[in-house]
Amino acid sequence: MTAISKPPTSNHILMKTARGAGWIVGWRMAKRFIGLGSMLVLARLLVPADFGLVALGTGLAASLDTLSAVGVEDALVRETLPSRELYDTGFTINVLRGLLTAIILTAVAYPAGWFFRDSRLATVILVLAACAVVSAFTNIGTVTFRRDFAFDREFVLLILPRLAGLVVTITVAFVWRSYWALIGGIATARVAQLILSYTMHPHRSQFTLREWRRLAGFSAWTWALSIAAIVRDRTDSFVIGRLLGDAAVGTYAFGIELSNLPTTEVVGPLSRACFSGFSAARQSGEDVGRMYLRVIVAVALISFPAGVGVSAVAAPIIRLMLGSNWHSVVPLVEVLGPFCATTVFGFMGANLLSAYGMLALQFRITIATAVLRVALLVVLIPWYGLFGAALAAAAGILVEYTSYLFLTFRRFGVRFRNLWSGLWRTLLALSAMTLVLQQLGWGWTPFPQTDAAAALTLAFAIPTGAATYILVLLITWIASGRPPGPETDFRSLILDGWSRLAARFQPDRGRQAAVQSHD
Secondary structure, three states, rough: OOOOOOOHHHHHHHHHHHHHHHHHHHHHHHHHHHHHHHHHHHHOOOHHHHHHHHHHHHHHHHHHHHHOOOHHHHHHHHOOOOOOHHHHHHHHHHHHHHHHHHHHHHHHHHHHHHHOOOHHHHHHHHHHHHHHHHHHOHHHHHHHHHHOOOOOHHHHHHHHHHHHHHHEEEHHHHHHHHOHHHHHHHHHHHHHHHHHHHHHHOOOOOOOOOOHHHHHHHHHHHHHHHHHHHHHHHHHHHHHHHHHHHHHHHHHHHHHHOOOOOHHHHHHHHHHHHHHHHHHHHOOOHHHHHHHHHHHHHHHHHHHHHHHHHHHHHHHHHHHOOOOHHHHHHHHHHHHHHHHHOOHHHHHHHHHHHHOOOHHHHHHHHHHHHHHHHHHHHHHHHHHHHHHHHHHHHHHHHHHHHHHHHHHHHOOOOHHHHHHHHHHHHHHHHHHHHHHHHHHHHOOOOOOOOOEEEHHHHHHHHHHHHHHHHHHHHHHHOOOOOOOOHHHHHHHHEEEEEEEHHHHHHHHHHHHHHHHHHH
């Protein structure tokens, strides 16, 4: 293996984090487009039963994977100077975890086929067990991409196998019109990622558990935290299903998914890069509290209007996406959207605590808010139905993320007046956007009667809301004397991206000029 990466220079940590976040968001968008494109093609070549069969198998495999998650990669990212033995120990743990997952999948394959009355499911699960073994041997050296903020290389490592799997899936679907198209694509992507990981990084692991103690504490709490998160996120469905029935669970699931769009598409991807940034700041002695504050006010600049915007146009979006039968989802999204926008406080706080190894605190917060949500669900659902479930979830979200905010501020010496100085322009612009949409009748509208009406509302509401928000934000920033803040950070990021793009073309121009002068 090449020399272990050292912490980056503290002066550039925030900019490197921002660039890395751009690559991660790019990967998220590419993944979405690939998934949508493949779905449009496969929907015409395969039958719903094929998708359902594979979904059962992959759901089981994903659940086992989550239950056995021990956070080896995160532990290596946060280490100041991880040794070769530590990397090799992490690799060995991953292999053991993958083998254990494969053994469990193999053991339940035939019973699962019998339970669901489909013998094909056993074969699907056995193939997925083999895929788990393949993934377990992925080159652990690629963790240095995250340590070195080389998220462009991680983007390549993720996107190329996905494209290879897409080619195989569509090809097999055209030829055989079988569920094996989906399984073949999954297997191809796993094998391609394994090969590519060893092509892109020179590290070659040896089997050892010599440094297991350095990973044990962080890994054990990571596992406990993942279990607590599963309990928190899945309990809602069980309670709603028990009190309101299966149909209500489906409605609630769609409401949560749409409300969480700012989280899944913006905050979640950004938090992956921020974990590397917080870890690097801790290693280099940077003022991590100051960095954390700059990060949350910058991300809030995007997530706040996105969450409120989803709430404002919930009715026309649901009409176009899901149809007229899903109007009951609208009140859920209208309530949950603004609260889900505040996930920036929870996600970034959790990443900061993780970078410092404070997982026990996260575990306690997660368990406490899970208990609170269940209690509120049991109390509010009998009175208000699904709307009560949305209120319970919103209250749980608010308590959880406020807890993270207070905890991180107290632990890292951040003052609330500094948060206010970075957020007040965002909140003012958000208020102006909300007022304009309400007054013009393009926000929080009744459920549209036709798709055309829904499309017309969106055509006016989205650009009007965005323009109002950006205009008020810029006016207040300029009127305040252009103080340092999220606007300054975004301006620096845009200028940095432009200069890097120009630099890529400048050498080519220089070489062309040299050739022309020589001729």
